[in-house]
Amino acid sequence: MKRILSLTFVVFTFYLSGCMESKKATSSAISFADNIVVAHRGAWKKNHLPENSIASLREAVRIGCSGTEFDVHLTADDTLIVNHNRDYAGLMIEKSTYAQLAATKLSNGETIPTVYEYLTEGIKQKTTMLVLELKPSIIGKERGRQLAEKVIAQVRQLKADRWMMYISFDLDILKRILELEPNAKVAYLNGELSPAQLAPDKIWGIDYHYNVFRKNTGWIAEAKKLGINLNVWTVNDAADMQWFIDQKFDYVTTDEPELLFELIDKKGK
Ligand code: MG
Numbered sequence: 001m002k003r004i005l006s007l008t009f010v011v012f013t014f015y016l017s018g019c020m021e022s023k024k025a026t027s028s029a030i031s032f033a034d035n036i037v038v039a040h041r042g043a044w045k046k047n048h049l050p051e052n053s054i055a056s057l058r059e060a061v062r063i064g065c066s067g068t069e070f071d072v073h074l075t076a077d078d079t080l081i082v083n084h085n086r087d088y089a090g091l092m093i094e095k096s097t098y099a100q101l102a103a104t105k106l107s108n109g110e111t112i113p114t115v116y117e118y119l120t121e122g123i124k125q126k127t128t129m130l131v132l133e134l135k136p137s138i139i140g141k142e143r144g145r146q147l148a149e150k151v152i153a154q155v156r157q158l159k160a161d162r163w164m165m166y167i168s169f170d171l172d173i174l175k176r177i178l179e180l181e182p183n184a185k186v187a188y189l190n191g192e193l194s195p196a197q198l199a200p201d202k203i204w205g206i207d208y209h210y211n212v213f214r215k216n217t218g219w220i221a222e223a224k225k226l227g228i229n230l231n232v233w234t235v236n237d238a239a240d241m242q243w244f245i246d247q248k249f250d251y252v253t254t255d256e257p258e259l260l261f262e263l264i265d266k267k268g269k
Contacts, residue, residue, distance in 0.1 A: 030126040030162050036245070037260050038067035038131055038253040040234050041084060045255045050106040052082045054113050054121050060128060065257050067129040067165065068122075072115055074137070074147045075101060080115035080154055086138060088112060094139055115151065119160045130163045131253075133189070134177075136170040148176035167207050167231075178202060187231055195223040205229030207253070210240055220247055238263060 042049070042056025043063055049055045052070050060068035071084045079098035086093055089104035102111050115132075122130045134151060137143035155161050165185040166177050171193075174186040178201070187205035188198060191212040198206065206223055210232050213220060223230050231251035235241050241260050244252050254260050 028126075032129050033064050033066040033127045035064065035066050035261070035264060036249060036252050037065045037257050037264070038069055038129075038231065038251045039063075039065045039257045040069050040253045040255050042068050042070065043257050046258055050108055050110070052084055052113070053106050053108060053110050054118065055108055055110065057118065057121055060257065061125045063257060063261065065128050067131045067251060067253075069131040069133060069167070069253055070118060071133045071135055072147070072151060073135050074143065074150060078150065080147075080150055082113040082115060082118050086135070092138070094137060094143070115154050116158070119154065119158050119163075123158060123160050123163055129165055130160070131165045131167060134166060134168040134170070134173045136168070136173065141170075141172055144170050144173045145176045148173045149180065152177065152180045165205075171201070174203065175201060185229075187229065189233070195219055195226050195228045199226050199228065203228065205231055205250070207231035207233060207251075209233060210235050210244070213244075213247075220249075235260075 039060035041051035042053065043059040043065065044051045044053065044056035047059060049059060057068055070082050072080055072082055073093040074080055075093055075098050076095055077097045081093065081098065081101060083093060088101050091100055093101065105111060119130065132151065134147055137147060155164055165187065166174065167187045167189050168174050169189045171188060174188060177184050177186050185204040187207040188203055189207050191208040195206060205228055213232055220230065230249045231253060232244050232249055233253040235244060235252050235254050236256045238259060241252060241254070241263050245263060252260060
């Protein structure tokens with residue numbers, strides 16, 4: 001009898017801790033800011049911060065962007081790092097080691113961020129989505145797939161999946177992401193495919209240069225009809241921003257997030 005009682009107690013305690021866990025999960029729910037503003041390479045321009053720095057990530061969060069974009073490459077020794085260009089400090093990133101690249105600081109004194117460092121900072125907040133651009137590999141398609149695999153492994157290790165959107169000019173990289181994470185938000189950047197052409201690949205969104213949408217205005221309605229999200233880059237001019245606001249885009253990616261906030265505030269959103 002005593003044994004049954006103690007077993008009941010153990011089961012009940014286990015049940016209670018389960019309830020507490022799920023309550024904790026609910027209270028830590030992420031709620032991204034309700035606006036269309038995605039800071040391109042972080043919010044760097046106004047305050048002269050380096051693009052793709054941790055400081056620019058923090059500033060995008062501070063000013064309330066719903067998303068902040070950053071660019072990712074894989075070094076020769078398999079470190080994921082955040083930088084726009086294929087080269088950094090005169091070195092080709094994919095042909096260099098992390099130690100070689102880290103020897104040169106960013107202009108604000110930061111070391112070139114690893115994706116581990118960037119995501120670790122990014123998941124300290126719950127209002128700004130982390131828009132990770134996987135850069136096509138100059139080495140080849142296989143290295144591009146490895147980049148996708150290492151990004152997903154890093155996101156899983158940090159339990160950062162709920163913050164992530166993935167974008168790339170390389171459709172095969174996005175397809176690899178979807179093989180590993182079928183529910184991932186992935187958006188294609190290159191601009192040559194219509195929403196209908198991308199729909200079979202279960203692409204979450206299209207994120208095209210603004211001239212692509214200007215030339216193919218029909219794609220906007222087509223994407224909406226297919227349930228494909230709409231993002232556009234890189235819109236820095238107020239009149240252009242207004243056009244995409246009027247077209248009811250889901251996101252607008254910009255180097256001037258402060259200007260875009262002024263426009264949407266005027267409209268009362
Ligand atoms: Mg980018």
